[in-house]
Amino acid sequence: MIDPLDEAFRFGRGVFETLLVQDGQALLRSEHLDSMNEAAVVLGLDNGRIDPGDPPGALGIWRWTLTPLQFLTTWVDGVEEVENVELGLSKLRVCSTSWEARYKTLSYLLQIQAREESSTGWDVLLNENGCLAGSTMANLFWVKHGTIFTPAATCGCRNGAVRRWILGQYEGVEEVEDTCDVLDGADEIFLTNSRIGITPVMRWKERRMAVGSRCREMRERYGRMAGSR
Numbered sequence: 001m002i003d004p005l006d007e008a009f010r011f012g013r014g015v016f017e018t019l020l021v022q023d024g025q026a027l028l029r030s031e032h033l034d035s036m037n038e039a040a041v042v043l044g045l046d047n048g049r050i051d052p053g054d055p056p057g058a059l060g061i062w063r064w065t066l067t068p069l070q071f072l073t074t075w076v077d078g079v080e081e082v083e084n085v086e087l088g089l090s091k092l093r094v095c096s097t098s099w100e101a102r103y104k105t106l107s108y109l110l111q112i113q114a115r116e117e118s119s120t121g122w123d124v125l126l127n128e129n130g131c132l133a134g135s136t137m138a139n140l141f142w143v144k145h146g147t148i149f150t151p152a153a154t155c156g157c158r159n160g161a162v163r164r165w166i167l168g169q170y171e172g173v174e175e176v177e178d179t180c181d182v183l184d185g186a187d188e189i190f191l192t193n194s195r196i197g198i199t200p201v202m203r204w205k206e207r208r209m210a211v212g213s214r215c216r217e218m219r220e221r222y223g224r225m226a227g228s229r
Contacts, residue, residue, distance in 0.1 A: 002067060002069075002070070002072075003069055003070075005069075006067050006068060006069045006070070007067070007068045008065075008067035008068065008069070008106050011107070012105060012106040012107030012108070013043060013045075013067070013068060013105075013106070013107075014043075014045070014065060014066060014067035014068070014105065014106040015036055015039040015040060015043060015045065015065075015066050015103055015104055015105055015106070016036075016063060016064060016065045016066070016104050016105075016106060017032040017033075017035055017036045017063070017064045017104060017161070017194075018061060018062075018063050018104075018193075018194050018195060019032050019055075019061070019062045019063070019064070019161075019194055020061065020062075020079065020194045020195060020197070020226075021055040021057060021058070021059060021060055021061070021062050022058075022059055022079075022226060023058060023059070024054075024055055024057075024058045025055070026052075026055050026062060027194065027225075027226050028161040028162065028164070028165055028194065031161035031162075031164040031165055032064070032161045032194075033050070034164065035104070035159065035160070035161055035164070036050060036064060036066060036104075037050070038103075038159075039099075039103035039104060039105070040066055042099060042103060043099060043103070043105070044068075045066050045067070045068060046068075047066070049066060049070065049071040050064070050066060050071055051071060052064055052073055053073075055075075056073075056075045057075055057077060059077070059078065059079060060075055060076050060077045060078055060079065061075070061076045061078075061079070061080075061195065062074075062075055063075075063076075065106070067106070079195075080195050080196065082195075082196045082199050083199075084202050085120070085122050085191060085199055085200070085201050085202055085203075086120040086122065086201070086202060086203040087120065087122050087123065087124060087135065087189065087191075087201045087203065087204050087205075088118055088119060088120055088122070088123045088124070088205060089123060089124050089126075089180060089205065090114045090117070090118065090123035090124060090125050090126075090136065091117070092110060092113060092114045092117070092125065093125070093126055093127060093128050094110065094125050094126070094127050094128075094133045094156045095127065095128055095156065096127040096128060096129070096131075096133065096154065096155055096156035097156070098156070101127070101133065101156035101157075101158070102153065102156055102157070102158060102159075103158065104158060104160075111136055111137055114136045115136040115137065118136060121136065122135050122136055122138065122191065122201075123135065123136050124140065124180055124183070126179075126180060127155050127156045129177075130179050130180075131151070131155045131177045131178060131179060132151045132155060132178055132179065132180055132182075132183075133151055133155045133156040133157055134151055134156075134157050134158060135191050137193060138160075138191040138192060138193045138196065138199075139151075139157065139158065139160045139162065139163040139191065139192045139193065140189070140191060141166070141189070141190050141191070141192065142182065142183055142186035142187075142188060142189045142190075143186060143187050143188035143189075143212055143214045143215070144182070144185065144186055144187055145187070146214065147172065147174060148166075148170060148172070148173045148174070148214060149173070149174045149175075149176050149178070149182070150163065150166075150167075150173060150174075150175055150176075151175070151176065151177070151178075152175040152176055152177050153175065154177060155177055160192065160193055160194070161194055162192035162193060162194060162197065162198065162222075163192055165222070165225075166192065166198075166218065169221065170218070183204050184204075184205075184207070186204070187212055188200065188209070188211075188212030188213075188214055188215050189201035189204055189209060190215045190218075197219070197222055197223075197226075198215065198218050198219045198222050200212070200215045200219075
């Protein structure tokens with residue numbers, strides 16, 4: 001339980017990571033640790049408190065939370081199944097230089113609002129300059145002529161664990177500052193986070209899309225990685 005005097009309760013000062021656990025093994029554990037450590041340093045939190053131990057179950061969602069006063073974990077049994085993702089464009093904007101945009105902070109209202117106002121739950125978020133920042137609760141990728149693109153960190157993009165894995169696995173992924181117009185001409189679009197893994201977008205605004213070869217190959221590699229843990 002969070003102390004009411006903790007700045008996590010008063011101001012949302014804290015960070016979290018959400019891990020997928022399969023067969024008792026936490027996927028991308030080191031990437032999640034890197035993400036939490038980086039965020040903790042920026043927010044001035046004591047990352048020496050981070051001590052997750054072992055997953056409490058065999059299959060489910062394991063959440064780590066670090067606040068100014070404590071580190072705690074929670075657990076939910078089961079895994080979310082996400083199919084037929086339809087992607088729209090949110091009217092909300094993120095601030096590219098804010099902690100809230102670039103790290104998984106406990107101040108999460110913008111993401112919640114964007115998801116609740118979306119007709120699909122997966123709208124694209126732009127920053128104050130009109131550049132792509134990501135999607136509600138997910139990182140955003142697209143493919144054009146075989147090249148994989150994703151918003152740059154300077155756009156207010158969170159460097160999630162699956163995004164870190166992709167950047168480490170695939171050479172030539174381009175981190176760019178670009179507007180949503182590039183999605184209109186994309187051959188493939190997909191979203192990533194630890195709950196949904198790598199999930200293809202089947203509709204962007206009014207345009208129907210198919211699962212492309214780059215996304216399919218990436219999902220297969222990710223599945224092999226998950227199965228080997």
